[in-house]
Amino acid sequence: MTPEKLCALAKDAMHHAYVPYSGYKVGAALLCADGSVYQGCNIENAAYSPTNCAERTAFFKAVYDGHRSFQAIAVCGGKDGIITGAFPPCGVCRQVMREFCEDDFTIYLAGPDGTWEALTLAQLLPHSFSAKKHMNGDAKL
Numbered sequence: 001m002t003p004e005k006l007c008a009l010a011k012d013a014m015h016h017a018y019v020p021y022s023g024y025k026v027g028a029a030l031l032c033a034d035g036s037v038y039q040g041c042n043i044e045n046a047a048y049s050p051t052n053c054a055e056r057t058a059f060f061k062a063v064y065d066g067h068r069s070f071q072a073i074a075v076c077g078g079k080d081g082i083i084t085g086a087f088p089p090c091g092v093c094r095q096v097m098r099e100f101c102e103d104d105f106t107i108y109l110a111g112p113d114g115t116w117e118a119l120t121l122a123q124l125l126p127h128s129f130s131a132k133k134h135m136n137g138d139a140k141l
């Protein structure tokens, strides 16, 4: 799976976004360790805080299906589905990534015209809290 292909799948996922409040469509494509890909979109809510981001939709779909090991995720978004620049994952999504992914998990931020940049989870969430690092013995992973 190339970064270009994963970014293209994230872009496709934007079409599924349910965004009557913000109008910002976000798409994600999550690459599992076995090579399978799960797409996600953001799903908004009238009460605002129940809104689920595209990245978490992808993760939750994959985890439901039994996946626990992941290689990379591509993310893109923009007002009315128009990508004008990188749309980086929010802090909550970064923490969900932390739950299942290692420091070298790659986040591709897809930009306009097929451009992308790659960052690691360690770069996006330094000095993070994780069960593996801080709950040894207590977390039933």
Ligand code: THU
Pocket: 019, 022, 024, 026, 041, 042, 043, 044, 051, 052, 053, 054, 055, 088, 089, 090, 093
């Ligand atoms: N959003 C995502 O889907 N992923 C992120 O990581 C950042 C924000 C969504 C939530 C909301 O529907 C819209 O973008 C505007 O905040």
